[in-house]
């Protein structure tokens with residue numbers, strides 16, 4: 001057995017037997033991992049509440065053939081304690097954890113930029129200086145960008161024109177100009193495009209000064225765009241796996 005250390009944010013926990021848990025953690029160096037924590041559900045657990053969702057922890061683990069085993073956990077930042085008392089911030093944080101898990105599709109694949117985005121996003125959320133919806137949308141836009149799915153915001157995703165943007169077409173890749181816009185495409189207000197760009201770039205002065213109706217419009221577009229890419233992205237990943245590994249599928253092609 002090999003012992004290793006890492007730090008990570010707890011994304012999710014599941015019951016394992018009577019007293020144990022499987023903990024899903026996004027780590028700094030090992031990407032997303034799942035590990036077993038023994039006795040964590042007993043009242044006198046040596047882990048206490050350290051292995052709860054949102055916790056940023058320093059970990060020691062035993063590498064095993066199946067699930068790695070958590071042997072030590074020290075709290076670095078207990079984000080969950082603050083978030084639990086504030087419903088809007090808690091729901092925004094929950095969406096961040098879920099998105100971080102979905103966007104790190106391969107277990108054990110290093111995902112340093114996604115880890116840093118999550119830690120930064122949770123810290124900003126806990127500090128409470130910005131509307132939680134803006135913090136969430138900034139996190140989602142940047143996470144999409146890290147995953148290689150950044151939407152076009154300041155240019156037409158079809159012809160590349162930078163002026164006269166009139167619509168937003170999710171399947172096409174983002175903003176479209178008046179000529180490329182197809183019937184049925186969303187038509188966001190120009191300040192909504194400006195807000196999306198500010199969030200992607202981390203321009204909080206602009207984002208904090210935005211109008212509530214543009215925040216609502218921005219959130220709707222970002223959520224729809226993320227949803228579309230998660231569904232289609234995961235489907236395309238399955239194609240990649242099929243093409244490289246399984247011979248029975250290769251015969252079919």
Ligand SMILES: [Zn+2]
Nearest residue numbers: 156159177180
């Ligand atoms: Zn165009």
